[in-house]
Amino acid sequence: MRVEDMPAGSALDRIASLRAHLPDSQVLDRNALATRDPGWDASNLDAFALVRPDSVAEVARLVAWCQAHRCAFVPQGGRTGLVGGSVTTPEQLICDLGALDRIEEIDPDSGIAVVQAGVTLGALQEAAAAVGLHPGLDLAARGSATIGGLIATNAGGITAFRTGVMRHRVLGLEAVLPDGRLLDDMTRVLKTSAGYDVKQLLIGAEGTLGIVTRAVIRLDPLPNGRATALLGTTGAARALDIVRHLQGGSAPLLAAEIMWSGFAAVTCAALGLDSAQLPLRSPCLLLVELGGASFEAARTALEDALAALVETEPDLDGIVCASIAQSAQLWRLREDTDALYRLHPQAPSYDISLPAREFDGYVARLRPALKAIDQAIEPYLFGHLADGNLHIVLNQPGPLQPDARTAIETVIYDELRGLGGSFSAEHGIGSKRIAALKRNADPVKLALMAELKRLFDPDNLCNPGKIVA
Amino acid sequence: MRVEDMPAGSALDRIASLRAHLPDSQVLDRNALATRDPGWDASNLDAFALVRPDSVAEVARLVAWCQAHRCAFVPQGGRTGLVGGSVTTPEQLICDLGALDRIEEIDPDSGIAVVQAGVTLGALQEAAAAVGLHPGLDLAARGSATIGGLIATNAGGITAFRTGVMRHRVLGLEAVLPDGRLLDDMTRVLKTSAGYDVKQLLIGAEGTLGIVTRAVIRLDPLPNGRATALLGTTGAARALDIVRHLQGGSAPLLAAEIMWSGFAAVTCAALGLDSAQLPLRSPCLLLVELGGASFEAARTALEDALAALVETEPDLDGIVCASIAQSAQLWRLREDTDALYRLHPQAPSYDISLPAREFDGYVARLRPALKAIDQAIEPYLFGHLADGNLHIVLNQPGPLQPDARTAIETVIYDELRGLGGSFSAEHGIGSKRIAALKRNADPVKLALMAELKRLFDPDNLCNPGKIVA
Known part of the structure; x- marks a missing residue:
């Protein structure tokens, strides 16, 4: 039975079924969700229910339930992603990783941490700092962003120029695949050349190819x-x-x-x-x-x-x-940066990268090109200089009308590929950058992405409508 | 027509066809190959022909020819891989990347190099050193190993503990896929979260998912x-x-x-x-x-x-x-290390990783366990301490008999996964480590690998018999 075929009133039945199937997990219905803070995106909690598994086994059981009931599921971490990677609709179920919040191990001698997906970056930073180490990743949302979400978006942040992006910090990964299988690749070493490194696909897939449940993160010495x-x-x-x-x-x-x-x-x-x-x-x-x-x-x-x-x-x-x-x-x-959004509610924002030496020329072309669309538009510009990551927020309330949106994206994105840059540096694609992805990515890469999504998730139940749509 | 159905004498026809189809590429037949040094493995040059395309477009044309003629093709770089990743059989064709040996650009300011796949590591190191930079990868085979081969095996080497393995050095990648399509993801920036990072699958796939043709490599400052x-x-x-x-x-x-x-x-x-x-x-x-x-x-x-x-x-x-x-x-x-192999021709060798703090205990268990198989066996032990990469060469001529081989691999490999290590650190799987891969990898990862191979290469023409078999 497909979700859209479900008879009226079935939400109650499904919640009862979920509670019976997952006795150890918290299950919140729409009424309970309506009282909660949805995070960065107002649609994050529009699902018919939220399940909060308290173990990896429960995550796998939840996914099995979703497959059996043809129910789409959306993994959520800190709900502070900026591109709608966690938004939900009333037919969908949220898999909230917040209860998987254990730092299982910190091994100072090997310089690794074994963590569950729901641990916040701030919590890991604090635990690592206690033994003079650092996870090699830092960003303003450290208090809310979770390891699972940071892996899902291949986060970058402040220190990437020196210690790499999230992909470079992940030594091992465990994930529940869309069909319920558990991928167990919890390697603790830097060097492994042992067949296709499948876990790399999960990194940056924004929860569309599976749900990251645990990871081994590399730690670096922290200056005092x-x-x-x-x-x-x-x-x-x-x-x-x-x-x-x-x-x-x-x-x-x-x-x-x-x-x-x-x-x-x-x-x-x-x-x-x-x-x-x-x-x-x-x-x-x-x-x-x-x-x-x-x-x-x-x-x-x-x-x-x-x-x-x-x-x-x-x-x-x-x-x-x-x-x-x-x-x-x-x-x-x-x-x-919240100050910008208080001034210009839902201001359109962009997250690009290009070789840093190109910044001045890019900015010099950008300002008049935006003004040519609308004299009132001024960009706020800031970012991570050493790795060429530039954030752009417009002095306009959002969301933009479709025509203006397309014109502005054309101005901001179109020259990046020719410069060797990226129209999406560290925030991901989510649901809001799909049109930009289609216009700016290599067509062969796009075709492969669609093929990979079909391979991992043939029924399109795992975070549907994100990245590949 | 499948290769095995080809009539006798068809090798000549195929070579004539190749020469007509690829007028700008060098084509060597079996007689010419017989006079050449096969490199590390005696079977590297057993193919019916070797084609040396002089451009990326010619590589794509070669792959299209192979698809049209149902002919298996094996990409080759320096031919110094240690696990049989480049070996060929008489029905197969070699795609030799040696003519793609141009360093297209070194940009000291952005710290990147744009190189073709056939450039040797030594040549890139030299060109980078001229502007005070280094590709962040070094290993003993620097004079022969090519960038394409290093990417294909996700090479590690001496500096990995500080500057990462090859995966961490690759910013952009271009590859001809098994069906002849060109994947063009030549990003020059560290930060990109723009959909599934498909190129990561090619890194470490040992030429079984496509032929790497060009790459953007990150460069680091080099101490004087x-x-x-x-x-x-x-x-x-x-x-x-x-x-x-x-x-x-x-x-x-x-x-x-x-x-x-x-x-x-x-x-x-x-x-x-x-x-x-x-x-x-x-x-x-x-x-x-x-x-x-x-x-x-x-x-x-x-x-x-x-x-x-x-x-x-x-x-x-x-x-x-x-x-x-x-x-x-x-x-x-x-x-x-050649000195070992002169003493013990074709000595069995192993390439593992484990947390370095476990080395002493591992070695203390290893020696008596090997002696229990055969009193004469002594391991030579060496490696890259800071990243936990240990090489083991036995004081025995190779190849081993199947029984001894299995017993020895059991002793060397079986405890590694439990320690968070890897039975294959930096040499890859090739044709020689497939049995070990099947015994030591996560079954779900193995299943996904087979599915990915079918997706990329449904007719199994791209370096068949390596990694997935």
């Missing part, structure tokens, strides 16, 4: 101290020169975040910071962070490195944080 | 100088402590190679080195290399780091290289 500076620059090219200079020193460069002044002006005002204290008159701001044996050591290394820069550029503007608290404040200037 | 020390230790645990100590310093650790004394005794004798000058009385040797602004700076950093170690371990034995030439000599002690 870190110090931050905010510098005013003329543009991305100059900022990149500074980054290269800092990378040539012996203290590790931990972050290289870029903000154009329009962005920083908004977050600065939202945070109530004194703009006169910050280099906000420069067209472009660079937030850099160096590591060291202590805060003081890192700060000294940063001051020395910047002093050498000032010799060649006497009017280099900026501040080095005087304390850990001030460093946190500078970070909020970069991370408080 | 490097200095090497050879230390005698009691075992892997102590060696790992030394590695952790060196990793805690500010000079980057570039290599951490381990050799048990039986191995070093053979290579030392083969090279005619004076064993009295080397710490060969220790059970285990550790070769470490630090980077620095110059050879002298690196050597000073190494001496200082070791001096701190000697304070806690006064009888630490070893030598720090006095010159770049002596450093090269220490490396030959580690890399001249």
Whole structure:
């Protein structure tokens, strides 16, 4: 029986069936879901029920139930994804991984963590920091984003230029496939060349090829101290020169975040910071962070490195944080992107990557091209400079009308492939970027993706309508 | 017409047909192949013909010809793979990537190289070094191994613990699929989350899912100088402590190679080195290399780091290289594995990984277990300590009889999965590790591999008999 054929009233029957089938899992019906925060997307909790399995075996039982009842299922982690990868409809069931929140093991000597999918990045960072290690991934949503969701989107974030994207942090993976089989590839080693690395397909598949349940994550040593500076620059090219200079020193460069002044002006005002204290008159701001044996050591290394820069550029503007608290404040200037969305509700946002040396030219072409569509459009620009990841948020309320949407996407995306970039750097495709994917990806890759989806999920029950549609 | 149905004498017809179809490619027949060096495996050149396309378009035309003639084709790079991934039979055709040997671009500013599949690792290292960069991969076969082959086996080598395995170095990939379609995913950026990352399947597929033709490789800064020390230790645990100590310093650790004394005794004798000058009385040797602004700076950093170690371990034995030439000599002690095979022709060899902290226990169990099979068996042990990659070569001529082979593989492989290790770390599966793969891999992964092979190559024409058989 297909979902659309179900008789009226069957939601109650299905919930009773689920409760009988999964006695150890929490099952919430629509009434219960209506009282919950849906997260980033209002449609995240539109399903007829949410099941919260408390073990991997229960996840497999849930998927088996869904197959038997031809019921579409949507895995959910932190529900803070930005491209509608977790949205649901009333015929669908949510598989909430939140109860799989155990850090099963941290082995400092081997530098690995074994974690369940529902562990938040922040929880893993904290547990790893207790033994001087770090998962090699960091992003503003650390408090909500889960390991399962980060794997599903192949997340990148702040440290990717140095420690890789999520794909590079995953040593082992376990997942329940759409047909209920358990893929068990929980390798704890970096080197394995043992047949097709099937788990790589699950990484970045946004839950459409299976549900990630556990993973082995590589950990790196964590500097004891870190110090931050905010510098005013003329543009991305100059900022990149500074980054290269800092990378040539012996203290590790931990972050290289870029903000154009329009962005920083908004977050600065939202945070109530004194703009006169910050280099906000420069067209472009660079937030850099160096590591060291202590805060003081890192700060000294940063001051020395910047002093050498000032010799060649006497009017280099900026501040080095005087304390850990001030460093946190500078970070909020970069991370408080919510301020943009309060100003422009549901503002259209884009997440692209291109070789960083191309940033200035790209931005110089982007502004007038957006204005040619509508004189009122201004882009807020910010991102992760060292790996070429640029975020663009428009000063417009969303969602856009279809015509404007297509015109704007054309302007933002069309030249990226020719530059070797990507129209989707780290947020994924979800349900909102499918049209862009079809227009911007290699047709052979698109065809293979559809073939792979049919192979893994012939009945299209596993997070349908995402990526491949 | 299937190959096995071909009438006698058809090889000549097929070669004439190939030459007509591919006027710009070199085509060698069996007589010409008989005079050539087959490389590591005597069966590499047993095909009825070898075609050497001089462009990606010609590779696609060759594959189309093979599909039209139902002819199996085997991609070949340096022909120095160790597990029979390139062996051929008289019904098969070789697609030799050797003419695709152009480094198309090195962009120092973005830290990327665009290369064709037939470029050797050594050639790329040299071109990158000219602008102060390195492909982040190094191994003893650098002079023969090609980028295409390294991608096909997801190679690891010496630097993987710091800069990742080949999968982590590949930003973009182009490949001719078994049906002749061209997969074009030549991204130049680290961050892309744009649908299923299909190219990941090609990495490590040993040419069974398509022929890699071009790639974008990530480059890292190369220290100007490097200095090497050879230390005698009691075992892997102590060696790992030394590695952790060196990793805690500010000079980057570039290599951490381990050799048990039986191995070093053979290579030392083969090279005619004076064993009295080397710490060969220790059970285990550790070769470490630090980077620095110059050879002298690196050597000073190494001496200082070791001096701190000697304070806690006064009888630490070893030598720090006095010159770049002596450093090269220490490396030959580690890399001249040919000496083993001259002593024991076709000696059985194994390539495993496991958490490095488990090495000593594993080796302590391994020796008596091998002796229990045959008192004469001694393993030579060496490998890449920092990423847990251990190579094992037996002091026996090969190939082994089937019974002994199974018994030995059971001893060497069976506990690895439980330790989170891999029975195949960096050499791949090829034709020689298929039985081991079936015994040691997750059954669901094996089933998915077979399904993926059928999806990509339903007629099993693309490097048949490798990995999936």
